[in-house]
Amino acid sequence: MTADHITLQLDQLAFAWPDRVVLQRCTTALKAGITWLRGPNGVGKSTLLQLLAGALRPLQGTARLLRPGQPALDLHADNPLAWRHAVFWCGPGAVAYDHLSPLDFWSFLHGLYPDWQPLAVVRHAEAFGLGPHLDRPLARLSTGTQRKVWLVAALAAGTPVRLLDEPLNALDDEATAYLQDQLAQAQEERSALWLVASHEAPLPADSAPAQEWRLAP
C-alpha cells in the first residue's frame, strides 16, 4: 500500500459547542503518512480529532475514508462500528478503563480492532520501559506512563487511520525520541494515515517532513 491508497476526505465539516462555533467548513483530503495538525490554542484541533473519532457529531459536512478494494466508509453512516474499527483515537486525557492493568487494557483493545498487532505491543511496551508497570491498575500509573500505554495501543492498533492528540505531552526525552522515530517510520511506510495534533514537531528534524495542516481561527 502506498501514499495514494488511503484518503480521508473531509467535506464542509463543521462543529459548534453550545456556546461557540469551533470548526467551519473544513474541506481537505488527507493522505497516508503523517499529517501534522497545527494551530493556536483553542482553534479546534482536539475537537476535530474527536469528530473524526466518531465521539462527537458534526453540525454539518461529511468525512469519508477511501481505500482500494474496500467500500468507502462514511462517518456517522448506518454502520458506525465499521468506522470505529478503522479509526484509532488517542486523546489527551487519562486512559479510560483505569481500573485495568496495561495488559488487560491492550487485551480489551485486541478484541475491538480486527488488525491489532500483539507482537508490536510487546516490542513497543519494552521500548517504552513499561515492564515494571504491566500488572498495575492504570489509575496508579503516572501521567506519562499512562500516555505510553495509550501510545503502545496506537502503534499496534493496525487501523488505517490513527488520530493522536498531543502525543508528546508528558513524555520523557527517551520516550519522545522513540515515538518520533516510530512516526518517522510510519511516514516512510505510508501504510496508515496519521493525523497528529501537536504544538511540537511530531517527527525528528532529520526525517522526511510531515504533511502539515494548519487550522486557522
Ligand SMILES: Nc1ncnc2c1ncn2[C@@H]1O[C@H](COP(=O)(O)OP(=O)(O)OP(=O)(O)O)[C@@H](O)[C@H]1O
Ligand atoms: N467539552 C467542551 N464543551 C464546550 N466547549 C468546549 C469543550 N471542549 C472544547 N471546547 C471549546 O472548543 C474550543 C476548541 O477547543 P479544542 O480543545 O478543540 O482546541 P485545541 O486547538 O485543541 O486547543 P489546544 O491547542 O489548547 O489543545 C475552545 O474554545 C474550547 O473552550
